Amino acid sequence: MMSGNAGLLPDLLLVVWLLLGTAPTWGLTLSSSSPMLSGPGWQAEQIALTLQLGTRSTLHLTIGQLTLPEPAPVLVDVQLDCPQLHYQSHHWQCAELRITGQDLEAQGTLSYQPHTGALDVQLDTLHWQRQRVQVTLAYEPEHWTLSAELHALSLPAAWLQVVDLQTLEGDFTGQVHLHGDATGVRRAEGRLRARRLSFASADGRQAGEGLHLELNGQWRIERGADLVAQLRAGELYVEPLYWNRQSSQSPITVNVKGDWRDGQLRLERLRFDHPEVVQIEGSLLWQPQAEPALRRLTVQIPPSDLQPVYTHYLQPLAFGTILEDLHTSGRLAADLVLEQHQLTALNLDLYAVDLEEAEQRFAVHGLFGRLSWGAEAFTHIGWQAAGIHQITIGATELPLHTRPGQIGLTAPARIPVLDGSLLLQQFVVAPQIEVQAQFGGRLEGLSMAAVSAALNWPPLSGSLSGVIPRVRYGNNRLDIDGALLVKAFDGDITVANLRLDRPFETLPELTADIELFNLDLSSITHTFDIGRMEGLLSGHVRDLRLLDWRPVAFDAYLHTPEADASRRRISQRAVESISDLGGTGAAGALSRGALSMFEEFNYARLGVGCRLQNGICTLSGLAPTADGRGFQLVQGRGLPRIDIVGYNTQVDWNDLLTRLQAAMRSEGPIVE
Amino acid sequence: MTNVFWRTTGASLAVTLLLAACVTINVYFPAAAVEQAADRIIEDVWSLPPSSQRDSSSLPNEGFNMQVMTRGVLLLRDAQAQADITISSPAIERIRQSLAERYRQHLQGLLDNGAIGLTADGLVAVRDVNAAPLNQRGRITQLVEQQNRDLQTLYREIAQANNRPDWTAQIQATFAERWISHARPGWWYQANGSWRQK
Numbered sequence: 001m002m003s004g005n006a007g008l009l010p011d012l013l014l015v016v017w018l019l020l021g022t023a024p025t026w027g028l029t030l031s032s033s034s035p036m037l038s039g040p041g042w043q044a045e046q047i048a049l050t051l052q053l054g055t056r057s058t059l060h061l062t063i064g065q066l067t068l069p070e071p072a073p074v075l076v077d078v079q080l081d082c083p084q085l086h087y088q089s090h091h092w093q094c095a096e097l098r099i100t101g102q103d104l105e106a107q108g109t110l111s112y113q114p115h116t117g118a119l120d121v122q123l124d125t126l127h128w129q130r131q132r133v134q135v136t137l138a139y140e141p142e143h144w145t146l147s148a149e150l151h152a153l154s155l156p157a158a159w160l161q162v163v164d165l166q167t168l169e170g171d172f173t174g175q176v177h178l179h180g181d182a183t184g185v186r187r188a189e190g191r192l193r194a195r196r197l198s199f200a201s202a203d204g205r206q207a208g209e210g211l212h213l214e215l216n217g218q219w220r221i222e223r224g225a226d227l228v229a230q231l232r233a234g235e236l237y238v239e240p241l242y243w244n245r246q247s248s249q250s251p252i253t254v255n256v257k258g259d260w261r262d263g264q265l266r267l268e269r270l271r272f273d274h275p276e277v278v279q280i281e282g283s284l285l286w287q288p289q290a291e292p293a294l295r296r297l298t299v300q301i302p303p304s305d306l307q308p309v310y311t312h313y314l315q316p317l318a319f320g321t322i323l324e325d326l327h328t329s330g331r332l333a334a335d336l337v338l339e340q341h342q343l344t345a346l347n348l349d350l351y352a353v354d355l356e357e358a359e360q361r362f363a364v365h366g367l368f369g370r371l372s373w374g375a376e377a378f379t380h381i382g383w384q385a386a387g388i389h390q391i392t393i394g395a396t397e398l399p400l401h402t403r404p405g406q407i408g409l410t411a412p413a414r415i416p417v418l419d420g421s422l423l424l425q426q427f428v429v430a431p432q433i434e435v436q437a438q439f440g441g442r443l444e445g446l447s448m449a450a451v452s453a454a455l456n457w458p459p460l461s462g463s464l465s466g467v468i469p470r471v472r473y474g475n476n477r478l479d480i481d482g483a484l485l486v487k488a489f490d491g492d493i494t495v496a497n498l499r500l501d502r503p504f505e506t507l508p509e510l511t512a513d514i515e516l517f518n519l520d521l522s523s524i525t526h527t528f529d530i531g532r533m534e535g536l537l538s539g540h541v542r543d544l545r546l547l548d549w550r551p552v553a554f555d556a557y558l559h560t561p562e563a564d565a566s567r568r569r570i571s572q573r574a575v576e577s578i579s580d581l582g583g584t585g586a587a588g589a590l591s592r593g594a595l596s597m598f599e600e601f602n603y604a605r606l607g608v609g610c611r612l613q614n615g616i617c618t619l620s621g622l623a624p625t626a627d628g629r630g631f632q633l634v635q636g637r638g639l640p641r642i643d644i645v646g647y648n649t650q651v652d653w654n655d656l657l658t659r660l661q662a663a664m665r666s667e668g669p670i671v672e
Numbered sequence: 673m674t675n676v677f678w679r680t681t682g683a684s685l686a687v688t689l690l691l692a693a694c695v696t697i698n699v700y701f702p703a704a705a706v707e708q709a710a711d712r713i714i715e716d717v718w719s720l721p722p723s724s725q726r727d728s729s730s731l732p733n734e735g736f737n738m739q740v741m742t743r744g745v746l747l748l749r750d751a752q753a754q755a756d757i758t759i760s761s762p763a764i765e766r767i768r769q770s771l772a773e774r775y776r777q778h779l780q781g782l783l784d785n786g787a788i789g790l791t792a793d794g795l796v797a798v799r800d801v802n803a804a805p806l807n808q809r810g811r812i813t814q815l816v817e818q819q820n821r822d823l824q825t826l827y828r829e830i831a832q833a834n835n836r837p838d839w840t841a842q843i844q845a846t847f848a849e850r851w852i853s854h855a856r857p858g859w860w861y862q863a864n865g866s867w868r869q870k
Contacts, residue, residue, distance in 0.1 A: 207809070240809075460731055
């Protein structure tokens with residue numbers, strides 16, 4: 001902005017000075033014309049100079065077209081008039097200098113000392129494109145000063161192209177002083193105030209509205225620039241960050257010291273003060289012609305409250321991730337280096353940090369320690385308590401070893417999970433392109449009572465343990481290699497091919513294959529309260545698919561194992577429960593009939609299958625009945641012999657669940 | 673609701689069709705049924721007043737034939753609820769909730785001010801970031817991504833719930849037309865590759 005106005009007048013006056021100073025001889029009237037004169041950045045065409053000397057001397061200069069450095073427009077038909085030119089004590093004086101041109105009008109004074117070459121120009125009112133600027137020039141060959149004062153200067157439309165913006169509005173008030181010598185500008189200082197500044201880049205990635213900015217700065221050729229910029233009011237968006245200031249709040253301040261040299265912006269000091277949020281120190285190396293332009297950025301954040309830092313700076317970076325909506329507290333400090341858009345070094349210190357996901361999907365309390373990235377380092381990170389969904393995780397401290405490109409565990413760590421623990425033997429994070437993490441370990445001593453309570457399942461007895469050779473996370477997917485071994489109901493359950501897709505999106509999908517070996521039916525039936533059964537149970541639940549933690553598909557078959565030497569008995573109520581689930585329509589028949597005197601029956605084998613697909617469970621049993629209309633669920637033994645046969649091969653899964661729940665709630669059949 | 677119709681007349685129809693199914697099985701894409709299903713979801717997600725129920729006699733036959741194929745052979749107690757295209761599965765329910773919540777919290781405003789618009793293929797897209805208030809710009813890209821992921825899942829899951837994964841594209845196309853048709857005045861939508869304002 002300033003260079004446009006500042007460049008105009010000195011160049012123009014330099015033309016005058018050159019002509020005056022270099023004219024070798026001049027008589028009473030001198031007329032000179034030249035088709036073109038030019039210098040660095042400017043060019044004047046069709047120049048005509050008329051100088052009349054006498055008791056009333058006059059000077060008249062016209063320039064047909066004056067081209068100044070961009071973004072200043074080309075000036076057409078510039079006229080410089082000096083109706084009263086006096087020569088007094090070695091000075092040429094012009095008390096009523098007048099300059100006009102298209103969109104240009106200025107009035108002021110001029111004084112010229114031919115033997116020293118000193119030129120003083122003062123333009124009290126310079127109107128250019130309906131803007132008013134005050135300009136003074138004090139020129140000597142060894143030293144010159146050019147000052148300009150702006151009064152509510154609006155931004156000319158020409159600037160839109162220069163800075164590549166879709167809209168730009170606002171006005172500037174302030175002063176700029178340039179000091180130089182024959183070699184050019186040596187020193188500059190100024191202060192500018194922008195008011196009602198609004199702008200928007202065409203792609204919408206940067207924008208400001210109603211901004212009130214203040215810029216104070218100075219520059220020396222040998223020392224570079226010191227600049228202080230303040231955001232006093234308005235809204236500013238620089239993707240993905242957003243700032244909003246009221247004039248009643250203390251301003252956001254950026255204080256930089258640096259230089260522009262060889263196509264590089266080098267800020268050796270970058271101080272950013274967002275009152276009540278964060279104070280950042282850093283440095284910057286920016287090279288617009290390079291790809292990427294950001295060559296190096298260092299940032300140091302002293303211990304600061306996490307909550308405002310999260311809201312203003314971390315949350316916008318986390319949009320679209322699990323971290324986008326957290327309640328935070330505690331403090332953090334950080335030191336980081338970004339080189340060519342890559343995080344090459346990080347030291348993040350956490351002090352009593354609490355993170356709680358808004359939808360209660362996870363929480364960490366009392367997070368502490370240091371996370372390092374980049375150079376080799378040994379650090380610790382830990383927490384007082386944590387939880388994922390309803391699974392509670394106890395106090396833990398993890399000893400970490402950072403090497404270039406990855407973070408790992410230096411020694412096995414025991415993480416309390418529910419009433420047991422996860423012994424973490426190996427853990428590696430390599431967040432190069434996408435977060436890739438893997439760990440291996442062992443689950444120990446978890447009671448199924450605690451697990452089932454945490455998962456809102458009916459209370460189960462037994463314990464959960466297992467070896468987890470490798471868990472990998474990456475590409476929005478969690479894979480568990482190897483098999484989880486669950487000790488429950490006095491038998492074994494293995495969970496293999498466990499995979500969790502899109503864990504943090506709307507529809508997390510879990511797939512697994514489950515095998516069951518020799519579970520004790522009496523403890524299962526005790527748990528589910530559907531009547532009493534004794535015997536063993538084996539089987540599988542293959543191709544299990546849970547969407548949003550609800551089963552949508554599986555292929556299950558549970559049966560009496562081949563070698564079951566245990567006592568196999570089934571209570572009357574269990575018979576009714578199974579009959580009801582299988583849709584035999586026998587409900588109530590037992591309690592009313594002759595068999596009601598028997599409380600228990602022996603059985604040879606039982607088998608029940610359910611293939612769930614699209615909300616429909618296709619039932620099967622041990623074998624189809626002889627007539628092919630039903631399937632045998634329980635094959636009786638001894639006397640009284642009772643066989644249970646199912647006829648409904650298709651049941652609605654939700655109905656089945658409802659009926660199962662009803663069976664568990666009911667008091668059991670009434671034996672009359 | 674469509675269910676009312678089905679409860680009253682659907683059972684007997686279903687039985688008749690079940691028998692008929694042994695003779696003729698013509699499987700068309702049940703355009704009208706899917707359109708109604710889409711309307712129900714859209715009205716729910718955008719919290720619009722339910723549109724007036726179509727005259728039951730205008731329901732085209734292809735909807736029934738589809739059911740005969742996919743469900744008719746099943747021995748279902750709830751046959752009357754199954755003769756319609758189903759949009760009730762846990763996955764669809766969850767997606768509907770998520771869509772409604774995102775619309776209420778963010779997308780309504782962005783559609784109103786024209787920052788985003790409806791695409792011709794049943795998704796949403798960024799139209800003009802500069803139309804959004806500054807404090808909402810940071811998450812527009814992610815919101816559009818999340819929304820489109822949910823929408824793709826919705827179309828896939830509806831096809832899945834009806835046992836016809838091959839219908840996903842047609843379901844998506846039907847929804848595309850219905851979203852635009854329900855759009856409020858002033859909202860932007862894509863047609864023939866350019867943005868238009870409703």
